[in-house]
Amino acid sequence: MKIEEYGLEKLADPLLGWFKEHARVLPWREDATPYRVWVSEIMLQQTRVEAVKPYFERFIKALPDIKSLAFCSEEQLLKLWEGLGYYNRVRNMQAAAKTVMEEYGGRLPAYYDKLLKLKGIGRYTAGAIASIAYGIPVPAVDGNVLRVISRAAADGRDIMKQSVRANMEKQLAGIIPKDNAGSFNQALMELGATVCLPNGEPKCTQCPWKDLCIAKRDGLIGSIPVKSKSAKRRIENRTVFLICDGDRVLLRKRPERGLLAGMYEFPNEEGYFSQKEAVLYAKKYQLLPLKVERLTDAKHIFSHVEWHMRGYLIRVEALEDGEKRLLFAGASDFKEKYPMPSAFAAYAECLNIFLGKKREPV
Numbered sequence: 001m002k003i004e005e006y007g008l009e010k011l012a013d014p015l016l017g018w019f020k021e022h023a024r025v026l027p028w029r030e031d032a033t034p035y036r037v038w039v040s041e042i043m044l045q046q047t048r049v050e051a052v053k054p055y056f057e058r059f060i061k062a063l064p065d066i067k068s069l070a071f072c073s074e075e076q077l078l079k080l081w082e083g084l085g086y087y088n089r090v091r092n093m094q095a096a097a098k099t100v101m102e103e104y105g106g107r108l109p110a111y112y113d114k115l116l117k118l119k120g121i122g123r124y125t126a127g128a129i130a131s132i133a134y135g136i137p138v139p140a141v142d143g144n145v146l147r148v149i150s151r152a153a154a155d156g157r158d159i160m161k162q163s164v165r166a167n168m169e170k171q172l173a174g175i176i177p178k179d180n181a182g183s184f185n186q187a188l189m190e191l192g193a194t195v196c197l198p199n200g201e202p203k204c205t206q207c208p209w210k211d212l213c214i215a216k217r218d219g220l221i222g223s224i225p226v227k228s229k230s231a232k233r234r235i236e237n238r239t240v241f242l243i244c245d246g247d248r249v250l251l252r253k254r255p256e257r258g259l260l261a262g263m264y265e266f267p268n269e270e271g272y273f274s275q276k277e278a279v280l281y282a283k284k285y286q287l288l289p290l291k292v293e294r295l296t297d298a299k300h301i302f303s304h305v306e307w308h309m310r311g312y313l314i315r316v317e318a319l320e321d322g323e324k325r326l327l328f329a330g331a332s333d334f335k336e337k338y339p340m341p342s343a344f345a346a347y348a349e350c351l352n353i354f355l356g357k358k359r360e361p362v
């Protein structure tokens with residue numbers, strides 16, 4: 001059934017009643033300023049609530065307002081984001097913060113259309129900030145909302161289609177309570193995150209819509225939502241080199257553009273290197289390999305590519321003034337400096353270096 005035939009208006013009251021009782025206490029809900037809502041919503045894209053909490057606290061402590069975000073160094077910014085992935089999200093936030101400083105006196109605009117023009121803010125995030133922080137009655141449709149509404153109405157259209165999302169936004173705009181827009185949007189997201197789960201059985205007995213939901217009534221939960229498959233990821237074989245002189249390890253900075261731009265990494269190359277080739281590789285840096293050890297293989301999944309990694313630990317002695325030319329870092333340097341993507345976490349741990357959420361709070 002299409003959602004317009006179903007009539008979404010009957011869902012609002014039970015949903016809001018349920019949310020009043022079951023809303024989780026979350027750090028960004030305690031003081032829902034536009035800036036805090038913005039930071040949390042960007043962090044929550046692709047990342048679970050529990051994983052985001054420590055990142056959010058640390059980020060807000062280090063960069064408490066839009067001004068501090070606009071003017072912090074790239075290294076600090078990436079370090080605060082280390083482990084969350086999708087680093088362009090935080091770069092875009094900084095670009096948007098600069099625009100907000102220049103054009104809006106440091107305050108996020110209280111208009112959906114103006115929010116939408118800021119870098120990195122799409123329809124969902126603009127809707128979330130506008131409704132939660134400013135009480136503006138606009139929808140905020142994410143994957144959770146698409147799923148719960150499709151199930152309630154047993155709408156079998158493909159939720160990956162832009163036209164389906166646009167239609168859902170239109171229908172929700174017609175029923176969103178004018179005086180409670182923020183709670184309504186958060187309640188929809190909350191229902192999707194805690195009851196009508198994306199993976200595994202939904203908890204229908206706890207659902208405020210258990211008597212209204214057509215997918216439940218007709219046994220369609222397993223087939224709705226309909227979601228077309230995204231393109232298959234490319235697989236890339238890589239060799240990662242942990243080149244250690246004493247207790248310090250060789251790092252290099254990635255290019256300023258492209259995947260993981262501006263982050264630090266252990267030297268690595270496409271393809272699988274043999275032990276002999278690994279020794280020659282270290283010599284290229286004018287380093288004298290003393291011992292080579294093959295490490296356990298590791299895998300990291302990005303949105304469009306998978307890295308299947310082979311690793312070597314190569315103990316070296318620096319020749320001549322090699323140490324001065326190259327960047328060798330000790331474990332303590334990783335606490336505040338040298339943002340490193342979690343793609344390398346498995347190899348960093350071989351050196352007792354913990355990245356992202358596993359590192360000690362700074």
Ligand code: SF4
Pocket residue numbers: 148151152195196197202203204207208209210213214215216221
């Ligand atoms: S009744 Fe079940 S399937 Fe329907 S919206 Fe609620 S949790 Fe989801």
